[in-house]
Amino acid sequence: MNFTNFGKYLLLLKAVFRRPEKFRIYLKAIFKQMDFIGVGSLGLISIISTFIGAVMTLQIAFQLVSDFIPKTIIGSVNRDSSILELSPTISAIVLAGKIGSAISSEIGTMRVSEQIDALEIMGINSPGYLILPKIIAGITMVPILVIISMFLSITGGYIGGTLSGAVTPAEYMQGITTDFNPYTITVALVKAFVFGFIITSVPAYEGFYVKGGALEVAQASTRAVVVSCISILACDYIVTQLLL
């Protein structure tokens, strides 16, 4: 995003947060988006998190071959990596692909088929009506998905580690319960909140200003995913730097 686009993005956000015409209708739209973003992504996030946890355990076990390092470390490293980085960031990047492209193409198609013009002619604040429910759903559901992802990633590590024999159940359980710092959960949830905002607002911006037809909608959708992913990684660094 260059500075012009960033300025347009901020102006769009200003319009998004104008007072809604009717709260009841917005509330209905928020629940619909929560279902799409949260429930609709649960399966994908579950599968990815479980496998990443399992693979992480195997790789840590492969690298920690020294007899001087206790195997309980495998659980500890997996826990902290999952909570601090893998669950929030990998989940957000996957969701940027799944939800971001859907949001961008939905709003972009509405733009090129004049449905957004129709909303504006009716006297409706189209950025608010179309984007606000998505942002609210994003900043509430992404943290919930990240919490589920953390749990499943650690569980996946347990299953992968014990099935392969890389670590015993007792060692793994001892590892994940030793020296646990609850502050890491806070950091992860702050990241999830920020990522939820990016995943919904950036694709909405890309879709809202589409000009042209089907090809431009597809290009906007691709751009939405790319910009979202880069923004997620940049914000990941900034939040980590600020909070740790």
Next chain:
Amino acid sequence: MIEIKDIHKSFGSNDVLIGISGKFEAGVTNLIIGGSGSGKTTLLKCMIGLHQPEQGSVEYDGREFTTMNFEEKIEIRKEIGMLFQGSALFDSMTVEENIMFPLNMFTEQSHKEKLERVNFCLDRVNLEGKNKLFPAELSGGMKKRVGIARAIAMNPKYLFVDEPNSGLDPKTSIVIDELIKEITEEYNTTTIVVTHDMNSVMGIGDYILFLHEGKKFWEGSNKDIAHTDIEELNDFVFASRFMKAAKGKF
């Protein structure tokens, strides 16, 4: 009544509208006509606020629209109904939900009252019983009629119609034209139709404003249009062989 005064609009170095003025009265069908690229749709978008003109004014019954803030414009827009070229129905909603949408957003009516209004509007456009269909299940002509039903749901004072006959067969085009004219007269709306369809021009053009290369070249009614000496207008009106052959009979 809608009055436009000295509207100028350009995109970059391309001057699309150059000093357009006109008065569109209530209860009559006002047409903006012209060839492709003449600025018809841009003028319409300037009138409804989708484009901001660089110069000039648009007045809705004496209320200056172009200088209004966002909230003031919303109040005017609640009095506007519009039929878009591609109908612009909301894909994810049924016909009933499409027509009910503005009622949901801006009225406190009960569901029963809103449903009655939806059914009345559907009856008015001869689509009774089509409530539960989705836009994808409708023909082009039906979509236009649903678009009209949605546009009149809030009893608009001003009705804007962009290319109502594009993509329609001649018979369906006439049905849509007549429907627009009937609604205009029945509800005394200020109706502005952007078209380049000569059947519409001759059939419903009570007041016609002709644009050519961004300038107003002529204004008058469908009774006068065949009797002008303006070359650009004659080139537009009598472009087809059929119209050339029929010229002497007007």
